[in-house]
Amino acid sequence: MGERGRKVLDLEKEALRQLDILSHGAVDVIPKEELLEKLKRSLETKTPLRVKLGLDPTAPDIHIGHTVVLNKLRQFQDLGHHVQLVIGDFTGRIGDPTGKSETRKQLTEEQVQENAATYRAQVFKVLDEERTMLHFNATWLSSLQFAEVLRLGATVTVARMLERDDFKKRFSENVAISIHELFYPLMQAYDSVALETDVELGGTDQTFNLLMGRTLQKEYGMSPQVVITMPLIEGLDGVQKMSKSLGNYIGVDDEPKDMYGKAMSIPDELMVKYLTLVSGLRKDEVEALEAGLVGGTVHPRDAKMKLAHALVTRFHGRTAAELAQEAFVRVFQKRSLPDEIESFALEAERVALVPLLVRAGMAPSNSEARRLIAGGGVKMDGETVNDAALEFEPRTGMVLQVGKRRFIKLDVQG
Template sequence: MSLTSEDRVAETERILGLIRKGTDQVVGEDDLREKLLQGRTLVVKLGLDPTAPDIHLGHTVVLRKMKLLQDLGHQVVIIIGDFTGKIGDPSGKSKTRVQLTDEEVRRNAATYFEQVFRVLDREKTQIKYNSEWLGKLSLSDSLAMAACVTVARMLERDDFKNRFESGTPIGIHEFMYPLLQARDSIALEADIEVGGTDQTFNLLMGRTLQKSFGQSPQAVITLPLLAGTDGVLKMSKSLGNYIGISEPARVMFQKVMSIPDHLIIRYFELVTDETPEAIAAVQTRLDAGANPRDEKLTLARTITRLYWSENETAEAERFFRETFSLGILPQDVPLLSIQSLEESEILQAIKRSTAISTSELRRMLDQSGIQVNGEKVTSLGSCESGDILKVGKKKFFKLDLRA
């Protein structure tokens, strides 16, 4: 049954509400509304700079928005910047980036594919390499693009402005990066481009160039950067405040439970597929005095279920409840292989498995921050093979003496 004009308007506003969820801004929303009202399949673009990150929940903020648009029936296209990757995105950089080789770009792109398709539908996702069209540009083509933007406009960009004012060199090729990324939008005739707030300048350049080339400008959806488990800094593997999407279900569940209460709603908005209405219901319960821990359990289930099966998620919750809520000593934990039962050997093995420094482990031991079989100790001199060690609040190991 065909929709009436009133129904189509209502459905379009519902979709826009889903698109707006968790976004920083939607530029060109009126144009996007018109395109949605037409009922046609839109081209949704995501550019990836092939630097081979291990994808964590912070990266999935953009990917989940792409998945929403994909589920709504639109064509998702991932652009692997094999051409632009040789330049290096200057966003947020205080100096010129080292250019990648062809081999590095290919290897890194393969790493992306392994992880991205844990979020996106592989069968419904197009993959393009921007060397397909950028490698064919003539000097005249490049000059025509450069003529669309002034140097003053480029220097409005904070990283360029700061480097210019401090006397730090800026390569002319770096000015070309946002123009080349914008050229990707022209090649695809993109209707929507999605990215983090740190990509705003590049994404808006796509609109500028499309207008100059007579195309309908893409809508730009920018999404905020996700705070890590510390609740303060941007999620980053180097800072240790990350939740990896390939981490075991138990680890993922426990890490979600460790986030500060004030991030519960933010995580629901940015890294789950829950509707705005469902998230509003969580906020209402919290405002009415609900225990944040209960809502966080729901969040942990929701996130873990996105990457693991129902059974694996249930087992992760059981492990969390028994270990961290009921204090039951877990048995199914990673083995800590040691060559002797000397305290120094055990500490070195813990250091290798946790990256905690020897001095910090010594301090933890002195302050009873390490437990053996559920008992606080200040020495590891009486440990035996098979003992369960708890290091800090979250890490468990079973001693495994190798002959």
């Protein structure tokens, strides 16, 4: 075999190696052969692949659900490829995609920039900044001619569009769908055309949109992108997919203690999934834990503590994880006070408990505060309060507690 032949063989081998890494953990790679082809060509021509991920500009907080996809992007980067992050600022300007009565507030240019900055800060906890390009899709979408838009519209039928899960659902449940919403998948697909994307990533819920990119790229005579879908993870409730609007998420910017606590509150059934997809633990470590769980040698609580610890370590470092764990054990397992309690300054000599709870932000209204007291959910210095009309003389250092996790320490001025 000649020099040249050997080289080709090495390329082939390397491409297969990359394919293997990149497909791992993915739900689908559509189609796999094309990815292999693209990888080979990339190696041959020493041109990195362009791997795209679209981001919604209205919800700038990244949660660990997003990191499933980000991790995959990072793998691409580690293999020398480039990431195209597309901020859907144009989409954000159009407004209301949910068809609800209230039109979504249009984002101003400033807000978009602000959100983009937030994204950048959070996303690079996972991604390699050097190999990431940030784009805003208004760059190309806002100037599209109507004729061009019609061309986009002509590539899909309504019936096909209504196959998309959320449209189908809304349609059958009689929830309004506006025409412009049908263009969303097309707009996202057009991003791939504009950026000549080689590979696009997304959650499985994005499959339809991602495939639309292929359709459109073909329409424009380009080689269609490969689509990689990643599993979605359920949020803290264990049922709904993790999302900010449902409030069931763990944000990458969450305080270490919150992050730890939230991780501890996930249902057991989700543990392995979290361990696999977001913990940052090595495969063998995860497998060991999993085996222990199945075999009954590892208490689920301890496995979950490992998960929580790993998660905090990943985003805040080891020291923070240790502290968070200690705090958790102290407050929830030993039921003693947290080491640090936010203090609340007040001046009065004599105060009524109910309005104080409201002022301190521990209850949304007086009525609610009363209910909490009636339900035995309020403690003063560890004693359950029974009297909703209670007045007392505050002393600095007194601790008020609502429920299991809300504490406040009084700080009497003067």
